[in-house]
Amino acid sequence: MSNHIITRLRSVIAENPMRPATRIRRGDAWAVQTYSQFGAKIQRVAQGLLDLGVQPGGRVGIFLGNSPEWSEIDFGALSVRAVPVPLYATSTPEQIEHIARDSGLTVMFVGNQSEAERVLAADLPDLQRIVIVHPYQGMGDKVVSYTDFMADPDLAALDARLAEASGDDLASIIYTSGTTGNPKGVMIQHKALLAQADALDKFFTITTDDHSLCFLPLSHALERAWTTVVLLHGCMNTYVENARTVAEQMILAQPTMMVSVPKLYETVYTTAHAKAAGSSAKRKIFAWALKVGRHNQYAHRSGRTPSGWLRAQLKVADKLVLKAVRDAMGGPKTVLACGGAPLRVEIEEFFGSIGLPIMEGYGLTEASPLVSFNAPNDFKEGTVGKVLIGGELRIAELGEILYRGPNVMAGYWNNPEATADTIEDGWLRTGDVGYIDTDGFLTITDRLKDIIVTLGGKNVAPQPIEGLILADPLFEHAVLLGDNRPFVTLLVKPSLPHVEALAKAGHWQGGLQDWLASNELLEELKRRVEELTAKLPTQERPKDTKVIDEEFTMDNGLLTPTLKVRRREVEARFKAMVDDMYARLKERYAEHH
Template sequence: MKPNNLVEMLDRTVKKFPQKYVLMWKEDGVYQSITYETFWNRIYNAASGLAHLGMAENDKIAILSNSNPMWGITDFAAASIGAVTVPVYPTLPAEQVDYILKNADVRAAVVENEEQRQKILAGDAAVECIITMYPDNDFSPGNSELTFSQLEAQGSKNEIPNWEERWRKIGRDQISTIIHTSGTTGKPNGVMLSHGNFLSNVEAVQFWLIELVPDDLALSYLPLSHVFERMAGHYTPLSVGVTIAYAESINTIQDNLKEIRPTVLTSVPRLFEKVYAKVQEQIDNGTKVKQKVFNWAVEIGLERYERYLQSPINELILGEIMPKELRRKWKIADRLVYQKVKSELGGRIRGMVSGGGTLNPDIAKFFWAIDLPILEGYGLTETSPVITTNPMVRAKAGTVGKVMPNLDVRIADDGEVLVRGPSVMQGYYNNEEATNNIFDGDWLHTGDIGELDEDDYLKIVDRKKRILVLSTGKNVAPQLIENAINESSYIEQTLIVGDHRKYIICLVNPDFENLLPWAKRNGIESGSPEEICRHKIVKDLIEEEVKSHTQSFANFEKPKKAVIIGEEWTVEGGELTPKLSMRVKVIEKKYKELIENIYAEDSSAVEAVASVDNG
């Protein structure tokens, strides 16, 4: 029998594995751990503490923090009393935090530290209580403020009577959380997701994706405020009894991979792009022999992957996809190449899940080739989030997989992907107009253009609003081109522009981690990143990288010019969303004059040539 709510889901796991580690996190340079039983007891104390403060059913409680045990404790504690959590990205500036708190009618906020606390105090949202997880030594709380330890202590002295009876009454239709969209095209909307929305997605993912087992160890580095991490990296592992280890930060991910040695990993495409670029750079800087061996090994892996795609299901299940000679070569390639790359990721990963953005097919095939299965999926905050994913048996690179077994998907006449089913949101909080605009009956408009292939695997082309229409009448899907260019180890992110122009150009944000050492090796000794980007050899390098990575595209899809942006695009600067997606309108507005000048210069050059020819 299926659980009625997320708390009941966790309760079942706690009863199965009370002494098993549920979470691991770094503290004072050493990984600490907590068992499922202790985790559950702390949830009870926190729930009692929240109730003692007056929090009740349908009250909104914000969580403004990086991932840590108290994030999950707060999440389940709030859920157990029927309250609604409002996760907020800790990277957001104070004014955006204040907007979310007001938009969701937040009554209480649980914050990580003094930095996040100050964001609450800087605004004028009607937050009645602030709870700080890690207070400073000189922490001086105001009225209705306390530390997380004090919250738990108050709860242990004022336990909720009939707590289990209370949370068992919570049904699947009860709102669990309000998650705000990233706001790439305007003000963020608060997506209302119920217990049932999440549970239906957890159940579908377990059926379709990597079959998690209690012995698995998952590394979590995306913030829990990200809906993909919350469902795939938090609720799903907890439903099985998996141990979750938190990475310290995105900057320490490589060290944490080696320390934790996870068996499964969920990530947005950017991490896989960085790993791929780093491996390619190491090979490019290696000896000719090393390059030859590596390329041979990848070819063997790709041959195995092609057989995997074409083999009958029974052969896949039994592992009989390689003839004797290919198996012999594959074992040699595994020893010489695959194991060395795997060791950089901890050496034990049996499956990786990519979501939150489109993964370049060549990168996906590369990981499959070196025996690191990568399963790409697709979804939205509004769908809790997974709509499709590649199954472990026959994952097809270049697609986002097959539709979840409890969802329906159809392609509209204009190519837009529509979806309906139990994981689709209940609507936008306090925004009936936006809710009505995104629904057509019970079908939700995703805003993405996609197509289903002959095997019913979905391929996402681009955002509907991002399709560029050139003055020549040609349509350009920029995301595919951007992903191809981003394969370069010298390029962090790319933005294709050119709507209603004759041709497209690209704005390039360099990967300074690789570009600066390259510049030094090529005689550019000093200067700021902006100054280095103005050197001709750097411009030539980026132009060549863009050219080489877009060779397979049609001529009208190839950028006619690459413009280096010397300043880094960041969340704080407003160019990126908290999940590191580009805010296209913000970037285009910021560099509007630059873009206009580039097209004007090219137009003037054409007119000058025409004048000379006519003369």
């Protein structure tokens, strides 16, 4: 089998010319494109790049939201052995400038006016051409429309360019969103992406009847790698342009496959529990149905057929509760995966109980991104699965996870020092802390750089503690602090609908802003934090809690593109509040001693 993506994709197109390849919602209808039409567009993009003089190894920027065009441009660039460089749709002119200059972009594909204007606002003397998918009035000379850019393919010229292709070619330079410093360009090879796709085939049965919902940003290594898997299997990929519409799109699209970050699963979990909280009868039925679902799952997992009585109960539980939650997820799934951040065990159990087991995996951009994953017949809740076939794991000092395998990056673009720091003797230093159990399953406990070291030298891993607190739906975000401080404290962002419900039940005065600043809310939050962390060792229990009422978004820099909280940013943004909290605690401590 070829280890170049385009050679494989050409075979898929030849075998499935009339099958649907891409789909996107336009108004009230689907715009669908067959594999043959998709292939023709890819060739026209490739010819446009040839006409522009893009050389093998030349870098091409992709700066647009998820859409069929994203994949056409991606595969069009790969067809002429160019290197796609994705940019997040939220990128600022400064970020664009850094990535475009660092990678040496000569052409940039953009979606609409907003993206075009941000590129034009950056100082990029080497950028020859901006190609726009949705043109607008007064674009200027440097900007050309996507349809005008595409050209009728000279197949001989395209074949000649591809004849030299190899699996060592770069399939992408992906800039890590990085929670600190300037993003670094991760060089991912064709053979790395294909090694992952082939490893998944040994555990998952994906057929051309399967179709996926693509709503995580394609500029992120996880969605990018997964979309490659989907399209190389001759499946249909449904693109979601605006991730905020994912709940309705799941129902409209009815996908059989989906890869997501925990946020989506958390939302479904919270919504389902909130709907059941209406009355005590509803709550009892809901809890009973989940228990029945869970026992059925246990039976299947241990290789037994559930008893007749259990199966009969499941039919009732399904009718009353479980099917409704599955329907909200767009029906049954062949693949339902989760990555990008830790998934809480109670959420994993919940989805298993409703008949939609989530396969949690682990990876990082530097591993293209897959390191380990759970599979339908080989999984363990609370872990991120077993290492990718062909890969190896090792636990270094301080518990850091090291990975070696066929999909480790070729290095950081133009940055040999950073590469040498990250890859030692072929082993990738992940920066994550964890352990491997006796069955070979990996568990992640925290990020190495997130480990809090208190003044007393105590090491505290914040993620498990934050997970405990977030199990209570009143908390939307929880950030544990305490690095280089005498003890740990907590910043929380409460969930507004739950604050409202509390206020109404307690007849609090005023409106939402008054409630967020009220003593009643603070006391309730503190009480719950104490209850949830009561069994932890003293050094891991927060000594004080403060409320943040600002939203956490990508735009304000408090969330990464995969919706992980940027701990350092939060601490810097609320520095005055944090300093004040520690000053008061110090005074209180002095009074008592």
